[in-house]
Amino acid sequence: MSIWVVVRWVIMLTAAAGELFAPLHPLAHPPIGWVALLAIFGGCSVGMVLVLGLQAANPFSAKQWLRPSWRSNPLNFRQPMQFFHLGAYVCLAQGLVLLLRLVFSHVPFYLEALVPMVMALGILVGLELVSLLFRAKVESRA
Template sequence: MGWGALLAIFAFCPIGLLLVLGLQVINPRSAKAWFRPSWHLNPFNFRQPLQFFHLGAYVCLAQALVVLARLAVSPVSFYVEALVPLVMATGILLGLQLVTLVFGAKIEHRA
């Protein structure tokens, strides 16, 4: 894997999230209004899809910190694939911000 693949992953995450959540906007099982991502809401309430992707982004971020910390203390040399979780986390968090801008009418600004 090279740096171009990392760039592709970073670009795909927000666009893919926008497409997936765009389908959820028209899904009749989805809540009428979505809450902004919050640690106080259930991430497994599938009527509120932003919560699940928010959790997923932070899981990827935690994985990235562990992988990079392990690389820092081990004799293994740096490899590009170690940055995949970090790139995915930042792409998903950026995608969540993009979703709140594009589908702002669907977002409830209190939780």
């Protein structure tokens, strides 16, 4: 097993464990609604394209980016897709813990609990968009 698979799991599990201590009630004022969730999703997706689009022109970035992989170093900033791939899975882990906590508590469901999951989905969609829009920069599929 690659050391980077272990490192990624440790980072994800640490973030998920931290979510065990997060408050179980909405914090946003006014409360987050469906439109805000859609804006978060769009912001993450478009944000990935904008941020990685700038990195594509960065001379310090790798000549060709590796597709996101659990076996790759997420802290190699010459390969920025790896870092954001890890970030998406950290958000996903936090979101799953939060939703599980809600299921097993007496707290009623609130939309703000979906924010980490929506962010994760937005980042993953954004990474796919980057792979399409900057296919000359991203390694081809094997």
